[in-house]
Amino acid sequence: MMPLDAETALADTPPGHKDELRLWLRLLTCTNLIEAEIRRRLRAEFDTTLPRFDLLAQLERHPAGLTLGEISRRMMVSNGNVTGLAARLEEEGLVERRVSTTDRRAQSLRLTPRGRREFARQSAAHEGWVAELLAGLSDSEREALHRLLGRTKASVRAGLQEGGT
Numbered sequence: 001m002m003p004l005d006a007e008t009a010l011a012d013t014p015p016g017h018k019d020e021l022r023l024w025l026r027l028l029t030c031t032n033l034i035e036a037e038i039r040r041r042l043r044a045e046f047d048t049t050l051p052r053f054d055l056l057a058q059l060e061r062h063p064a065g066l067t068l069g070e071i072s073r074r075m076m077v078s079n080g081n082v083t084g085l086a087a088r089l090e091e092e093g094l095v096e097r098r099v100s101t102t103d104r105r106a107q108s109l110r111l112t113p114r115g116r117r118e119f120a121r122q123s124a125a126h127e128g129w130v131a132e133l134l135a136g137l138s139d140s141e142r143e144a145l146h147r148l149l150g151r152t153k154a155s156v157r158a159g160l161q162e163g164g165t
Helices: 019-046 050-061 068-075 079-091 113-133 139-162
Strands: 095-099 107-111
Touching: 019 050, 019 113, 050 068, 050 079, 050 095, 050 107, 050 113, 068 079, 068 107, 079 095, 107 113
Parallel strands: none
Antiparallel strands: 095 107
């Protein structure tokens, strides 16, 4: 039996419930369902976690390396979280620390050759999983959804600017 999500829980709300709230709950439910399945598959197939995968992805995009602070900002987590993840990935030989070329007090992380190979395996599987989960949508539906979500993102950003946030 599927767990009850916020959108389903509100399915019988009285008329007049705001469409915007219902839309937000639909977006949140989709995100949560996909994320939970990706987390489950990463654990089952690679004995890893989504935060570890995300850290490797950040380093894959920046072959010269990133400081712990840069990684924490990009992942939107605390430096402490990144420090612990990085230490474990370093112990496994997936990342290496280097003294920063711009600030000798700072260290940067980058993928090792082994880390690149492992991330390539994980990211190929991840791409396939996402494709599988969205396979119920036609090409034109995916294009329309992508376009509408782009407009949604712009609307949210505009609302944040107007609100002074």
